[in-house]
Amino acid sequence: MLGPHVIGSLSDHFGRLERWQPRLILVLDPSPDQIRELRQRCPNTFVIGRVYRPDDDVERRIRANPQQAAQWAHEAIVERFAPEVNAWQVEN
Numbered sequence: 719m720l721g722p723h724v725i726g727s728l729s730d731h732f733g734r735l736e737r738w739q740p741r742l743i744l745v746l747d748p749s750p751d752q753i754r755e756l757r758q759r760c761p762n763t764f765v766i767g768r769v770y771r772p773d774d775d776v777e778r779r780i781r782a783n784p785q786q787a788a789q790w791a792h793e794a795i796v797e798r799f800a801p802e803v804n805a806w807q808v809e810n
Contacts, residue, residue: 721763728752735760744807746770750800757802767803769794776809 721742724731728745729752735743736759744766745753753765771794779787791808 728756732756732759735763739763742766744768745803748798748800748803750798753800753802764804765802766805766807767795767798767800768807769798771808773809 721740721744722731722735722738723744723746725746728735728749732755735756739760740763742764743756743760745756746768747770748765748767753767756763756765769791771791776787776791779790794808795806
């Protein structure tokens, strides 16, 4: 990882992130409102949103039916979607 990894609320870190202007940040289960504010404060940062699901759950779903697992992952991302996020992850 080349930048901060934020678990929980971004609001506690906005001032520091604005000063640092990281090239990359990963945010676990991001709030769309907080992501919008992050983008305003750090316009050039590459933002990765990670939707947390237990690894064993992800693996079990992929092995059982890859197409259904992809749909499940898509729906998990859409629940938290923010267009200011550059890339999304569902598993490590």
